[in-house]
Amino acid sequence: MKSASPRAVRARGIVKCFGEVVALDGVELEVEPGRIHGLAGPNGAGKTTLLGLLLGLAVADSGTLEIFGTPVGRALAAPDGVTGFVDGPGLYPSLTARKNLAALAALRGRDARSAGIDEALAEVGLTDVADDRVRGFSLGMRQRLGLAAAMLTKPRLLVLDEPSNGLDPAGKRHVHGVLSRLAADGTAVVVSSHRMDDLEELCSEVTILSTGRVVFSGPLTKLAAETGELDYRLVTSDAEAARQVAAGTPGITVADETTWLVVRAGVPALDELVVRLVGAGVAIRELAPVVSPLEAAFLAITDQQEPNR
Structure with a gap:
């Protein structure tokens, strides 16, 4: 009998403190492969802290976190197959969009010619500005370039903070299409957003945080029924x-x-x-x-x- 594939994310009793401030207080989270899972909550609810844990930018003080069945250790490092960004993508403003992606590919030991840079730029709709310097990009264009950078790694888990920030309606529709296609191909996507319409359009499940605690987690249909x-x-x-x-x-x-x-x-x-x-x-x-x-x-x-x- 074939065993079930592990969950993309399985968090149990996650606690994270910064001094006397409790950012996460016993957080539970499960994300399945091929799903887009939304994170919502007011400012200071703990969303960014949780995203940072998933990306390996911080470690929990207590509790357990597994990524695709593998326990996350105490080292600050992104687990295998995990990529994304928090508080906007890190980009080199003096380089072009294409050279930013080439630099990322080189950091990962990949040749720029075989890294799929042109394909990634086309996927997010930036082909026409591929050779423009990023310092002239709008916020929405930077967000899309950050998504292209994440896609270069062929992620199994993609973690994004406000990916629709700064996008016009056409750009938002484009990014939503990219994320939906990634999920259809089996990628687990975790999206944090203050925009409820974005989460409703994209996500099949949502977790709502308040003061560091999970106050709801489950399908949107269940949330609507409980409203x-x-x-x-x-x-x-x-x-x-x-x-x-x-x-x-x-x-x-x-x-x-x-x-x-x-x-x-x-x-x-x-x-x-x-x-x-x-x-x-x-x-x-x-x-x-x-x-x-x-x-x-x-x-x-x-x-x-x-x-x-």
Whole structure:
């Protein structure tokens, strides 16, 4: 019988302190190969510290950390097959994009001609600026070059801190596509971001940290189910008829707007509302959360106040 492949990351009871500050307090984390796992949390929650442990930039004070089944030792070194960046990629501003990647390849003992530099630049959409000096790059271009540098190593585990930082919509879509393709090929990806829409679009699972502790870890579907009632923007062909149907649906709270409704409901009540609207001949043109389930859960779990609409 074939044994199951080890998890890309398995952390148990991780504690990390900086003086009297407890950055991580008994953190548990599991990441499977071929998955994109999101990390969320307010500033100071411990996200950067956790990423640093995965990259070998720091070691835990206690607890165990395994990367692909191999225990991480006490030495400051990136485990085999792990790459990425924290607080932005480290680049040489006076060198071109191509020469930055060639320098990285040389540090790893690889010949620039066979390192796949052109392929990596093409993958992140930087072919046209491959011979431009990095000092003139925008923040988003630097982020994409950092991703290209990480891809040169053919990582089994890719760890990224705010990879969409500074990207325009087209650049973000490009980077999301790259990460999704890497995951489809079996790479485990851990992404930290303050942008809930990025995490919802990219990740199948998320871990939320608050004051160094894990307050949720699991599939986004489970998080959405645990969020409870949400406010939804409902646009229909007949706002008044929709209001009457919604008012008569158990579990629905209605707030009138000018040409649409805002309804507060849990998932079962929302499903029933949709059935009733269709039965009443009211066309549904838009039904979407005012605040995404992940953002709503994040705000609730971390005891932050939801901003006014």
